[in-house]
Amino acid sequence: MSSEFSRLIMGVWRIGDWAMRPAEVADLIEACLDLGIDTFDLADIYNGYQCEAMFGAALATRPALKPRLKLISKCGIALVTPARPQHRVKHYNTSRAHIIASAEHSLQAIGVEQLDLLLIHRPDPLMDADEVAEAFAALKQAGKVKAFGVSNFLPHQFELLQSRLAEPLVANQIEISLLHTAPLFDGSLDLAQRQRTMPQAWSPLGGGRLSSTPAESALGRVLQRLGDELHATPEQLAIAWLLRHPARIHPVVGSGKLQRIRELVAAQNLALDRQQWFELLEAAMGREMP
Amino acid sequence: MSSEFSRLIMGVWRIGDWAMRPAEVADLIEACLDLGIDTFDLADIYNGYQCEAMFGAALATRPALKPRLKLISKCGIALVTPARPQHRVKHYNTSRAHIIASAEHSLQAIGVEQLDLLLIHRPDPLMDADEVAEAFAALKQAGKVKAFGVSNFLPHQFELLQSRLAEPLVANQIEISLLHTAPLFDGSLDLAQRQRTMPQAWSPLGGGRLSSTPAESALGRVLQRLGDELHATPEQLAIAWLLRHPARIHPVVGSGKLQRIRELVAAQNLALDRQQWFELLEAAMGREMP
Amino acid sequence: MSSEFSRLIMGVWRIGDWAMRPAEVADLIEACLDLGIDTFDLADIYNGYQCEAMFGAALATRPALKPRLKLISKCGIALVTPARPQHRVKHYNTSRAHIIASAEHSLQAIGVEQLDLLLIHRPDPLMDADEVAEAFAALKQAGKVKAFGVSNFLPHQFELLQSRLAEPLVANQIEISLLHTAPLFDGSLDLAQRQRTMPQAWSPLGGGRLSSTPAESALGRVLQRLGDELHATPEQLAIAWLLRHPARIHPVVGSGKLQRIRELVAAQNLALDRQQWFELLEAAMGREMP
Known part of the structure; x- marks a missing residue:
């Protein structure tokens, strides 16, 4: 397995809305692989804590797909939901025990022996970076997770966790899109470039708002x-x-429609020049660069 | 003298409001020691520049207490007050000469030969970090101050000063409480954890506002x-x-009432779990975690 | 040529408004040198991309001045202007090719063989720090630029670019004045002091707004x-x-009037004490220090 993730990542968080049987999900996974998307993004909490089991059920119908996939999961958020009756309040949990238990649960639900990447889902104001480092080391040592990263971390949160780790965090999955340009300016992408960390963009289409952008807007x-x-x-x-x-x-990208995924894969051949890039940015921000 | 400060620190800034004779203050100090609070927080400017002399007068009535105490003082703010007629405008002064003179004045007023910790009270936009480093080195060399820190410094201000010092700053005394949660998110506590600097929390009860929190609020x-x-x-x-x-x-903690101090000391035995901690945070912020 | 720039820098961006013939501009340059101002600040884009050629025309009338000058230029902004019909939108360009071409154009327009300092004019959200580093190395190697810096960079942008360079960035030219005090507090000046980078202040008089400060304001x-x-x-x-x-x-400072420049040069002998400095700051901010 190469250390590279495909440039587009298939987001599975809406799997519950796809209304597909396991074998149909397996068809979609295989089609993605054929399109060059080999990386799939999951999390313990998606779809009411059921996303990973549904993805696992699909893989169970076609186990030969498993070695072709690169799998990302996440942990650290605790939702108030019938699936977790012990939760009274939405909170974060980045304790050693929770990280290890959550990763092990993800492996079991998906039906694989290793995650390619495990992310801390949100910056936890109660994060003890030494505990997270211990959890990462234990999971790595046990062969259960290959590499580690974070999600939604600002630079100072990233640097705290990094300071306790022997190996570099490999990714920060953050919201970036024409409809959320803040990371271009708040230091997030500057730190990613500086540390050579992979930024992953969630909601790259603004969560559907891009499609409803009024034609007469800038x-x-x-x-x-x-x-x-x-x-x-x-x-x-x-x-x-x-x-x-x-x-x-x-x-x-998180669509269950193959035609749509094909369209987005084709966008990799679209080379914007600087002026086109800035025209989009300035129209999105509603103002010229200073 | 151990390098550790007691987990609760006794704040002496309101000593002028306690309406106690020196021997009564000495009683309070001794009671604090018996409760395990061995660290006392002062500053040149507290109580109209009189706090340290009043504390010193109390110690003078019971000199045997002195070796049992750990003393924090601060300098760098210049107040407009009858006690300093030469001050026309509130300003900061972190010049070499002022830091040394202020620390020496603190020692004399308290009647001891060494401060355990000297803090720069506020980030001074005119701070010349090399000058501060010289002042710290001179005070350390003379045995007048054991260790140094800051107060109310943001991360970039902390990192500037640290860059000029041979030894780590050991503390940053900042406002943190359920009524002031900003340092959880602005990088202050992240840097403290990263550098293993002790955060000290001033106004940990919101300066009395906690007691007046409406019962019907979140x-x-x-x-x-x-x-x-x-x-x-x-x-x-x-x-x-x-x-x-x-x-x-x-x-x-800054009360002159022993019963109240006893209550707060007992809080050290209160173990909040994660959900309780987040319930308090979310109620204090008026919103759920993202 | 010493590595030091004069403490006051002569800004040439308004050269188009000076309404002077080349020999008159040469007179002004010579007068500045006689006043101890040996550093001149230009940019590719100033005066509709004509500033450098006008400055060069002045130097052409008195070539003996050239070795006495230290020259700063900038690149990276692309303006929409008749002089650049290919520009459809204001944008930034920090590509290797653009930086090199712009610097070479500046040298040709001014009529010199080396710039003392080349600045990236604005933080470019599309900046590839490795490309900028390559451009800087090529220009340095060719003897075309002696040192490099930036302008309007926030700390995280500065640290990204610095991380790819073998030599320190020597300057960050930012807006600082009594009418724009943000850099005292946002980390810009803290980083400059920490890295020993020279801050250069553009609009040090608030772009003329200082002169129109109401007499009855604080x-x-x-x-x-x-x-x-x-x-x-x-x-x-x-x-x-x-x-x-x-x-x-x-x-x-950017005046074309010699008398005014003389006045500002004389300000170097004006020593404000701390209280005077804070009186000005607090009046400018409209509030006391905390």
């Missing part, structure tokens, strides 16, 4: 014009805009 | 419920909430 | 009173206020 007009020039959909432009960034952003 | 309700469950006062919960943080926060 | 009153005490103009006080800072701020 962004709508630029998307229309560039789309005409480059023969591209707004979604393709939004993905190409992320891919153009020098920090090597890996968008997490 | 925070009031959680304090009531947890208080009932754990047989604890709101003040005890607020201290236990600080003590639960992995950065090892040292609350500075 | 700042107006302090400027009046201190001006009377110290026999100084508001502009001189504003420059002296910058010079007092320990980070060794180098103000970029």
